[in-house]
Amino acid sequence: MADSQKKPSVLIFGGLNTCSRALAALLVPLDGEPLVSLLRIVDKYSVHPATTYLGSEFPKILEKPEVEYKQANLTVGTTIASVFDPPEGQGEFDYVYDFTGEIRTDRTEVIQYSTTYCIARMLGLEAAKRKVKAFVRIQQPFYETSSKGSLETDDPKPAGAVGIWWHETLRGLAAIEDLNLVILRVGFVYGPYTSHGIIATGINVASVYGYMKKPMKSMWSPGKNPNNTIHVDDVAGAAWASSQWISGLGRKAANEAAGVPIPFHNDKTFVKEHPDIPAHNTKPVAPLFNLVDDSNSTLLSVGEVVTSFFGTNFEFFNMVENAMLKWIDHDIEEINEQHVSGWTEMLMKANPPISKTPLTAYMDKYTLEKHVIAFPNNKIKQVIGYQLKHPEFNHAAVKDIVDKWKEEGSWPVIN
């Protein structure tokens, strides 16, 4: 159909280990009409053979005629310019989705600067130079928000070095004035084929306690610990909706409709020595939206959903917070011992036994620490009109995730 001429061509950078496979599945579905004329995905991983977990669906999407994959080292500026080049005879790409950024929380500041800040900044500069109509940045929830919730106009505290550099990246992008930028500040992401993050680990660990018929115990008192959640398909859906929204408006009007200043949270001395980072006394403005579901998820509600799904309970250690922090600092292995060995047993007893899976019951320091993530989601609904596909984190969601892992042989089927 002549219509296909009008479909946008799009680039997705990074996020193969987080959300970009779900976006690819939305843009070029396995069954049904693609929304785009061309989808190029660029990340550091190899897909043949896979050097990261891809899930069983994504390799089939890569086979689609509209889709191409490029493995590239995006820390190299000339590489970035070359992957932006459209195929022979075609115009520049229309939309760019920036899902890059180091999600490992144990990396040094130097690595965070070069792989989170510098890559995104170079992508933004190149996209602005080529006048792409939309540039959507996913901001992972490396913050400690107010327990009442941090609106877009509020200033939640970046959590640790990882948080500081993810946040600084927003300033670096916002400062590119003619970049058609939209920032989506997401909650804890969960969903099918999503092995990263706190919710996936929580599901795996809860299954072990269900298997052992023991309660799963939380390190943190139930209190008010918001842990707002978002389905990976809504990250994809909102990214697509945001690109359509800003492509019709342009940055200036988008700033007027949804722009907020992005405050400084970094080390002044470091910034002074790096001219590619906006000066500490500037607050560049960019359209920014919180993106979480309607569950108002908390540590307690997530814990209850996952444990009850596996037929056990969610309980709390009776310990003061300081003692808990010390325990995490010194004895992560002890904390993990029971459920990691339980998970190994489940894999061995499975029918058929599983020798290799991307899933783990190991909880790293970041996963064990207390997090307060509350992002009220009204603005994206009102301004962009985005409607959540999965407003609630519930048993059906966990079942869908686990069933798909079972189907592809990543999850122990015990009978």
Ligand SMILES: *[C@@H]1O[C@H](CO)[C@@H](O)[C@H](O)[C@H]1NC(C)=O
């Ligand atoms: C990517 O390029 C940088 C800069 O040349 C280099 O330091 C790094 O090792 C490269 N990474 C990989 C995975 O090749």
